[in-house]
Amino acid sequence: MGSSPSRPEESTAEYNEKNSVHAATAQLSSMSLRAAKSANGTLSLSNVSDWETDAEADPKAQLAxxxxxxxxxxxALISRGALVADPHVFxxxxxxxxxxVTSQKSSGRCWLFATTNVARYSVMQKLNLKDFQLSQSYLFFWDKLNKANYYLESSIELADRPLDDRTVYTLATDLINDxxxxxxxxxxLLxxxxxxxxxxxxxxHSSLTGPLNTLLKTKLxxxxxxxxxxxxxxxxxxxxxxxITxxxxxxxxxxxxxxxxxxxxxxxxxxxxxQKFTWEYYDxxxxxxxxxxxxxxxxEKYAAKPYHPKDSFSLVNDPRNExxxxxxxxxxxxxxxxxxxxYVNTEIENMKAAVVKMIKAGQPVFFGCDVGQSSDSASGIMDTALFKYESAFDITLGLTKAERLQVSESAMTHAMVITAVHLDANGKPVRYKVENSWGDAVGDKGYFLMSDAWFEEFVFQVVVPRAFAPKKLVEVYDGGDPSVYPVWDPMGALA
Structure with a gap:
C-alpha cells in the first residue's frame, strides 16, 4: 500500500501488558499451590470423577x-432485565x-448494503422518493472483479516469496472475501x-455468493x-x-x-x-x-452530497495501540x-461524540462492529448484559477489548448504519438505533438497538465526514505516514 510494514506501537494510555502480568501474578499469589493429578498433562479420569462429584452436589449445576x-x-439465558431496559425508543x-429495509440474504455484502443505505438518503431526498434502493449487486460485481485483479497483482508482486510465507499464505486463504x-x-463509488x-x-449468485466464491477461489x-x-x-x-512485469x-x-x-x-x-443509461421512476x-x-x-449528482464519501474517513478504537x-x-x-x-485510532468517547453530532445534523453513520457478540436477532438487541452465561455456569468472562483482539475472540465482522441515538439528561448516549441489512423479519422491523456499553466493547469503527471529526484527528489523517498492521491482524478483518 505504499508503506513498508511495521508493527503498530502499543498504547501506554489504555493498555499495558505489564499491568496484566502484575494482575495475573497477584491472582496466583492468592491461590493455594497444589500438585496436578496428571503429571504428563493428559486428561485424568480422576479429575473427571472429582468434577462430577462436585457438580452433583451443586444445585445450580443440576438446574442448568x-x-x-x-x-x-x-x-434460555437471555436476560429479561436487559430486554426491559432496552426499549426501541430514541x-x-x-x-x-x-x-x-434491505436484505443481503446469504452473502457477506453488509458493507455494500451499509454504504448504499447511507448513500440513498441523499438520493431519496433530492428525488422525493418513497421507497428506493441503489444496486448493491452493481458494486458487488465491480468489487469482486477488482479483488480478483488485486490478488493476481499481489501474486506477481510476491512471486519471489515461498508459498508458505505468512503474507502469501494469508492472501491465498480468503482472497476474494465478500x-x-x-x-x-x-x-x-469514485x-x-x-x-x-x-x-x-x-x-x-449475488444473494447466494458461496458457490461463486468457491469456484473463483479455486480458479484464482x-x-x-x-x-x-x-x-x-x-x-x-x-x-x-x-x-518481465x-x-x-x-x-x-x-x-x-x-x-x-x-x-x-x-x-x-x-x-x-x-456509458449512459436512462432511468424512469415515480416519485x-x-x-x-x-x-x-x-x-x-x-x-456525483445525487449520492455525493452534502458530504462527499471521499471526504469521510474511519475513526477506529483499537486499545492495543497508540x-x-x-x-x-x-x-x-x-x-x-x-x-x-x-484508520485514525482514537478513544471510544471521540467516536461516540462524532456519532451524536452526525445524528443531530441528520446524517446516518456507517460503522463496523462484532455483531455476533452479546446480540439477539429476534429482539434486535445488542447489549453486554443480554445473556446470563456467567450466572448459569458459574464462570467468569472477563476479557478486555484489547485482549479479545489479541486472542482472536473479536474483530470487525459486520457493517451497519446508526440512524438515531437516545441521550440521558446529561447528554450522554444510552442507546443507538441501528439499520441492519438482514430484512424486516428480525429485530424491530429490521432495526436493532445497540446499548452504549455494547458500543464501547464491540464497535471498532465509525466513518465520519471531516466536518464532524475532531480537528486534531483530521490533522492526523492528513498527516499521512501510517503505521502498518500486517495483513493477518484482526483490524484487517472485512465487515
Missing part, C-alpha cells in the same frame, strides 16, 4: 443440566426516513458510480501459481524488469478475462460506469421522473493502486 441440555442457551433520530472496508467502498437497483437487480489460486511459475521462467532469462500482466489479463466470463454468466453484465407524489447519464454522473495515530493494513484493498484502507 435440567434446562440447558434441551434448550438453546442463547434463548430522542434524537434522523428526520428523513428511508425504505425499504466483505470490505469504507475506503474500498469509496474506491468503487470509479464506478452507482445505479438504481432496477437497472442491475439481484441475481441468484491456480492462476496465481501460473503467474508465479511464469515469473520464475522470465527471471531465469535475465530479461529487463519492465519486460509487462509479460506477467499480459498473462494476468488473459486469466482475468476468464474470471470476467464466469462473473457475467452468473451475475449478469453490469452497466458500464462511463412520492406519483409524478414521473427521468434521469439520463452515466453511473458516475448519477453518483491513539491519535494513523494506521493502514498491508496488502488490504480492492482497486489496485487506489485509495488505501486508513
Amino acid at each position: 443440566r435440567t434446562i440447558l441440555n434441551h434448550s438453546d442457551i442463547r434463548s 430522542n434524537h433520530e434522523i428526520d428523513f426516513k428511508t425504505g425499504p 466483505g470490505g472496508q469504507w475506503d474500498m467502498a469509496v474506491n468503487l 470509479n464506478y458510480g452507482v445505479v438504481p437497483q432496477s437497472l442491475y437487480p439481484e441475481s441468484l 489460486r491456480e492462476d496465481a501459481l501460473i503467474l508465479r511459475r511464469l515469473s520464475q521462467t522470465l527471471k531465469a532469462q535475465s530479461l529487463a524488469p519492465e519486460v 509487462s509479460t506477467l500482466r499480459a498473462e494476468k489479463e488473459r486469466l482475468m478475462q476468464e474470471v470476467y466470463n464466469v462473473m457475467t454468466a452468473t451475475l449478469g453484465v453490469p452497466p458500464m460506469p462511463d 412520492a407524489d406519483g409524478k414521473v421522473g427521468t434521469f439520463t447519464g452515466t453511473p458516475v454522473e448519477f453518483f 491513539y491519535s495515530k494513523l494506521y493502514t493494513v498491508d496488502k488490504l484493498g480492492n482497486v489496485w493502486g487506489a485509495r488505501p484502507v486508513l
Whole structure:
C-alpha cells in the first residue's frame, strides 16, 4: 500500500501488558499451590470423577443440566432485565426516513448494503422518493472483479516469496472475501458510480455468493501459481524488469478475462460506469421522473452530497495501540493502486461524540462492529448484559477489548448504519438505533438497538465526514505516514 510494514506501537494510555502480568501474578499469589493429578498433562479420569462429584452436589449445576441440555442457551439465558431496559425508543433520530429495509440474504455484502443505505438518503431526498434502493449487486460485481485483479497483482508482486510465507499464505486463504472496508467502498463509488437497483437487480449468485466464491477461489489460486511459475521462467532469462512485469500482466489479463466470463454468466453484465443509461421512476407524489447519464454522473449528482464519501474517513478504537495515530493494513484493498484502507485510532468517547453530532445534523453513520457478540436477532438487541452465561455456569468472562483482539475472540465482522441515538439528561448516549441489512423479519422491523456499553466493547469503527471529526484527528489523517498492521491482524478483518 505504499508503506513498508511495521508493527503498530502499543498504547501506554489504555493498555499495558505489564499491568496484566502484575494482575495475573497477584491472582496466583492468592491461590493455594497444589500438585496436578496428571503429571504428563493428559486428561485424568480422576479429575473427571472429582468434577462430577462436585457438580452433583451443586444445585445450580443440576438446574442448568435440567434446562440447558434441551434448550438453546442463547434463548434460555437471555436476560429479561436487559430486554426491559432496552426499549426501541430514541430522542434524537434522523428526520428523513428511508425504505425499504434491505436484505443481503446469504452473502457477506453488509458493507455494500451499509454504504448504499447511507448513500440513498441523499438520493431519496433530492428525488422525493418513497421507497428506493441503489444496486448493491452493481458494486458487488465491480468489487469482486477488482479483488480478483488485486490478488493476481499481489501474486506477481510476491512471486519471489515461498508459498508458505505468512503474507502469501494469508492472501491465498480468503482472497476474494465478500466483505470490505469504507475506503474500498469509496474506491468503487469514485470509479464506478452507482445505479438504481432496477437497472442491475439481484441475481441468484449475488444473494447466494458461496458457490461463486468457491469456484473463483479455486480458479484464482491456480492462476496465481501460473503467474508465479511464469515469473520464475522470465527471471531465469535475465530479461529487463519492465519486460518481465509487462509479460506477467499480459498473462494476468488473459486469466482475468476468464474470471470476467464466469462473473457475467452468473451475475449478469453490469452497466458500464462511463456509458449512459436512462432511468424512469415515480416519485412520492406519483409524478414521473427521468434521469439520463452515466453511473458516475448519477453518483456525483445525487449520492455525493452534502458530504462527499471521499471526504469521510474511519475513526477506529483499537486499545492495543497508540491513539491519535494513523494506521493502514498491508496488502488490504480492492482497486489496485487506489485509495488505501486508513484508520485514525482514537478513544471510544471521540467516536461516540462524532456519532451524536452526525445524528443531530441528520446524517446516518456507517460503522463496523462484532455483531455476533452479546446480540439477539429476534429482539434486535445488542447489549453486554443480554445473556446470563456467567450466572448459569458459574464462570467468569472477563476479557478486555484489547485482549479479545489479541486472542482472536473479536474483530470487525459486520457493517451497519446508526440512524438515531437516545441521550440521558446529561447528554450522554444510552442507546443507538441501528439499520441492519438482514430484512424486516428480525429485530424491530429490521432495526436493532445497540446499548452504549455494547458500543464501547464491540464497535471498532465509525466513518465520519471531516466536518464532524475532531480537528486534531483530521490533522492526523492528513498527516499521512501510517503505521502498518500486517495483513493477518484482526483490524484487517472485512465487515
